[in-house]
Amino acid sequence: METLTHILNGFAVCLQPINLWYTFLGVFMGTIIGVLPGIGPSAGIALLIPVTFGMNPTSALIMMAGIYYGTKYGGSTTSILIRTPGEAASVMTSIDGYEMAKNGRAGAALAVSAIGSFIAGTLGVVALTLFAVPLTSMALKFGPAEYFTLMVFAMTAVASLAGASPAKGMLSTVLGLIIATIGIDLQSGQPRFVMGVPEFQDGVGFVTVVVGLFAVSEVFRGMEGLYQGTAAPMLKIKGKLWLTRDEWMRSIGPIWRGGVIGFIIGVLPGAGGTIASILSYTTEKRLSKHPEEFGKGAIEGVAGPESANNSDTAGAMVPLLSLGVPGGGATAVLLGAFIMYGIQPGPLLFQSRPDLVWGLIDSMYIGNVMLLILNLPLIGIFVRLLYIPAGILYPLIVAISVIGAYAINGSMTDLYLILFFGVVGYVFDKVDIPVAPLVLSLVLGGMMEQSFRQAMTISGGNPKIFVNSGITVTLIALSVISVLTPFILARFKAFRNAPLAETD
Amino acid sequence: MADRVIFVCTLILAGVYFYATEQLPSLEIGDPLGPKAFPRLLGIALVLTAFVLLLEILRARKTAPAAVTSEPSKRGAYWAVGAAAIWTLFYFMVFEPLGYVVSTSIYLLVLTAYFNRGKWTTNVLTSVLYSLLSYLMFTKLLGVTLPSGILPF
Secondary structure, three states: OHHHHHHHHHHHHOHHHHHHHHHHHHHHHHHHHHHHOOHHHHHHHHHHHOOOOOOOHHHHHHHHHHHHHHHHHHHHHHHHHHOOOHHHHHHOOHHHHHHHHHHOHHHHHHHHHHHHHHHHHHHHHHHHHHHHHHHHHHHHHOOOOOOOHHHHHHHHHHHHHHHOOHHHHHHHHHHHHHHHHHEEOOOOOOOOOOOOOOOHHOOOOOHHHHHHHHHHHHHHHHHHHHHHHHOOOOOOOOOOOOHHHHHHHHHHHHHHHHHEEEEEHHHHOOOOHHHHHHHHHHHHHOOOOOHHHHHOOOOHHHHHHHHHHHHHHHHHHHHEEEOOOOOOHHHHHHHHHHHHHHOOHHHHHHOOHHHHHHHHHHHHHHHHOOOOOOHOOOOHHHHHHHOEEEEEEOOOHHHHHHHHHHHOOHHHHHHHHHHHHHHHHHHHHHHHOOOHHHHHHHHHHHHHHHHHHHHHHHHOOOHHHHOOOOHHHHHHHHHHHHHHHHHOOOOHHHOOOOOOOEEE | HHHHHOOOHHHHHHHHHHHHHOOOOOOOOOOOOOOHHHHHHHHHHHHHHHHHHHHHHHHHHHHHHOOOOOOOOHHHHHHHHHHHHHHHHHHHOOHHOOOOHHHHHHHHHHHHHHHHHOHHHHHHHHHHHHHHHHHHHHHOOOOOOOOOOOOOO
């Protein structure tokens, strides 16, 4: 009952004109970021953090969440029109979406993406509303040992599922944790690994790491593509932006199934939108009476994956909000934003700031309605963005990144860091080291060390505390399972060649 | 080949990190573990990672012979990216002395001249207008400090 009051109060918060405006701004920028190649939700959110300083945290977080789920809408547009996913999660859409566009059904493909995204996205937020609170009551029993093992689970899951090679995922995770140890140790006041750089005393800022790894490196990759001159021709939107009766009938099942798959995958750590859309695609192909149409413009192959990657974002908000532990790269960046505003998500936040939590969750209902309008009747405006020559777009992304990085501290060190991490991200991509695990462990590293040391202090230095409760044992078991999963999956042919890389 | 380099780098990094951890002075006030314990754990995790990498390398060698060929067009692209990275470094070096507007205009002008070849009017207009407008928007409207450099505002 109390929760219901909080939910309704949340609507009062997010319906305030100022918050409606920031919701709109967030989903609008999210759509743009989704349409544009070279910049994704992680970099988009990170670049906004310094600019939004001094804003009311509720409004700022509503806007950043809007960017996060808004990008999933925009990502499908480029998949359909130029066979280049604007976001990693839209990669499955580019298979049948582009084929539909070639067959003159671009309007239908865009329409089903937007409608599917809306239905599944809203379904996801309903599920988020229902599941967030029960999970917090469990999380209230968590002590430092439980939190430590939970973070271990989140990291192992992301490490083993983020790329083709679990070892490289592990490497990326440990590198993130190592970067997190740079700076003054909070408990002893001891500076660690600062390498004589005074700015490193405060640690390596995660904004610079994210901007370097996700924006600057993406620009380098884009320039490489420009040099080689590889691009599919852009197709014009033909046909009405609506579905025929037959297309409706074929899409409705995939939308619901995709919504459910996406939400479940989203709640679980590690997998993320890309895997959700791959799972939805393979499910639809298996259920279809005409599996041979897949790859040649089957509308189910657009409706399912697009729905899945949208309800996935709502699912991913569940562990972030109710446990305070994100399960992927983009939600890790959102956690970083929360922390920079001095807000620690988790069960206690539901008690201390119900207005913020529910204002944020409820704003997602409104944001999804706005996104439907932006992406259906107004999609033509965003398509114009694709006419910006890539040769101008990529240099501009660097210039935007420079403002974002410099605005944090006004420090040149941060600029050199985005270049450094830009090069690192480019090289890592070449040698197949995923970067999402690094960002997750960088954001969680400090918390992880704190809970590790608190747990050890409680137990008087006895590591047995990590296997003392049913929760920790379960979480350790889940971690072991997630490490072993890729080796088991490698036995299934379908997964062997699937592009599992979650680049945001 | 690349995987073997990663393996060696991981081991080197583990060694350096272990060494740096041991160099930290021990301050154990109200904390039985001190600032070294967690980094030590990470050092061990890094060695473990190297071990798993080695296993993957060995397994890959058994299943398929590695055939890595770098085509000449690929190598040209790497040079282009390298040049862009160095050009970005130059940009950062003059960022504060010249100021945001001037340095960013020059930076964008050169990159667009190369990657958006031949369209001089568009390139010059975008480079200068973007730099000027973003500067005014961020410094005057959003209160973000950017270096003014040689310009008086």
